[in-house]
Amino acid sequence: MENLSYKNIRLNLEEINQKKTFLKSLPRSLNVTLTSRCNLGCRMCPVYRKKWELPEKTYDDIISILPYLKCTTWQGGEAFLYPRFGDLLEEIHSKYPYIEQTMYTNALLIDDEWLRRLSGSPKIFFISLDAPEKNLYEKIQRGGTFKEFQERLEKIVSFRDRSPHKVEIYINAVIMRSNYRFVEDFVSFGKKYSVDKIEFSPVIGPPTPENIFNPIDEEALKFLKGAFSEIIESGREAGIEIFSRLPFDDDLICDKNPNENTTGELFCTLPWTFMFILAGGKVIPHGSCKKVVGNVTHQTIREIWNSPSMIEYREKLIANDIRELCGARLNWMELI
Numbered sequence: 001m002e003n004l005s006y007k008n009i010r011l012n013l014e015e016i017n018q019k020k021t022f023l024k025s026l027p028r029s030l031n032v033t034l035t036s037r038c039n040l041g042c043r044m045c046p047v048y049r050k051k052w053e054l055p056e057k058t059y060d061d062i063i064s065i066l067p068y069l070k071c072t073t074w075q076g077g078e079a080f081l082y083p084r085f086g087d088l089l090e091e092i093h094s095k096y097p098y099i100e101q102t103m104y105t106n107a108l109l110i111d112d113e114w115l116r117r118l119s120g121s122p123k124i125f126f127i128s129l130d131a132p133e134k135n136l137y138e139k140i141q142r143g144g145t146f147k148e149f150q151e152r153l154e155k156i157v158s159f160r161d162r163s164p165h166k167v168e169i170y171i172n173a174v175i176m177r178s179n180y181r182f183v184e185d186f187v188s189f190g191k192k193y194s195v196d197k198i199e200f201s202p203v204i205g206p207p208t209p210e211n212i213f214n215p216i217d218e219e220a221l222k223f224l225k226g227a228f229s230e231i232i233e234s235g236r237e238a239g240i241e242i243f244s245r246l247p248f249d250d251d252l253i254c255d256k257n258p259n260e261n262t263t264g265e266l267f268c269t270l271p272w273t274f275m276f277i278l279a280g281g282k283v284i285p286h287g288s289c290k291k292v293v294g295n296v297t298h299q300t301i302r303e304i305w306n307s308p309s310m311i312e313y314r315e316k317l318i319a320n321d322i323r324e325l326c327g328a329r330l331n332w333m334e335l336i
């Protein structure tokens with residue numbers, strides 16, 4: 001029997017092709033900030049300063065939408081500190097084991113018991129690592145020890161290598177003044193643990209001594225631009241995909257990952273397929289989008305999915321009128 005997720009994808013594709021803006025299909029992918037609790041206090045992270053726990057009613061709403069989903073992303077704070085994370089995983093593994101789950105984590109809480117509970121479906125571990133060596137790691141990712149990080153990562157690597165499901169390990173590195181000169185070392189580290197991908201993101205927010213992107217530090221940017229051709233090459237040689245969100249290109253409209261886009265005809269289809277719940281409850285279509293389309297503290301996921309602002313995103317993309325909603329110079333972290 002055809003499952004609801006597959007039917008939903010088919011209907012969703014039909015609606016995209018017909019350029020519908022009010023959708024009967026539901027999101028295929030949900031990205032959810034579960035909690036702002038964190039076991040670390042990273043220097044540049046704005047999330048843990050915003051108190052947030054997914055409301056029970058939104059938890060129930062997510063459960064009701066799970067049958068239609070293809071992918072989920074769980075993030076925090078530290079997703080593993082969300083009190084109902086175990087329940088959520090159990091629900092998915094027992095009823096919808098085909099859902100691909102991505103989890104953003106600093107890895108430090110992932111022990112054998114969690115790995116046992118995580119074993120029921122495909123996974124991507126998106127692991128925060130802002131320095132691939134002890135002193136800098138402990139300076140930036142305050143509260144963690146590099147030794148423990150390496151031990152946890154080894155466990156996750158061994159879990160990946162034994163898993164009957166597809167499991168991938170991505171490193172998420174935030175680039176700032178303290179670490180930009182060591183940017184090439186991430187690839188050697190990634191090679192050591194045979195990670196699948198390394199994603200580089202800019203430190204964001206108001207000017208601080210760590211922020212080399214606001215205002216732009218020309219010397220740092222020149223260094224990074226030079227380093228990146230090497231990094232991409234050494235990543236290719238090591239079989240590691242390199243993805244950069246660093247703002248090298250002033251004319252960039254959106255830094256969305258083109259792999260997540262579903263058709264060639266529209267500039268972007270993510271507002272037809274994706275929804276992202278931020279800490280605090282605001283919702284944007286995708287992590288690259290700049291305009292809030294709803295808020296789960298007083299709306300349901302279904303209401304937001306066809307809210308006037310969500311429909312506006314779809315209308316503007318159909319009209320190829322994308323500058324205003326999709327300008328690249330704002331990060332979702334600045335919306336929370």
Ligand code: SF4
Pocket residue numbers: 253254255256267268269270271285286288289290313322325326327
């Ligand atoms: S900002 Fe625009 S182009 Fe980028 S993901 Fe959102 S809708 Fe798509």
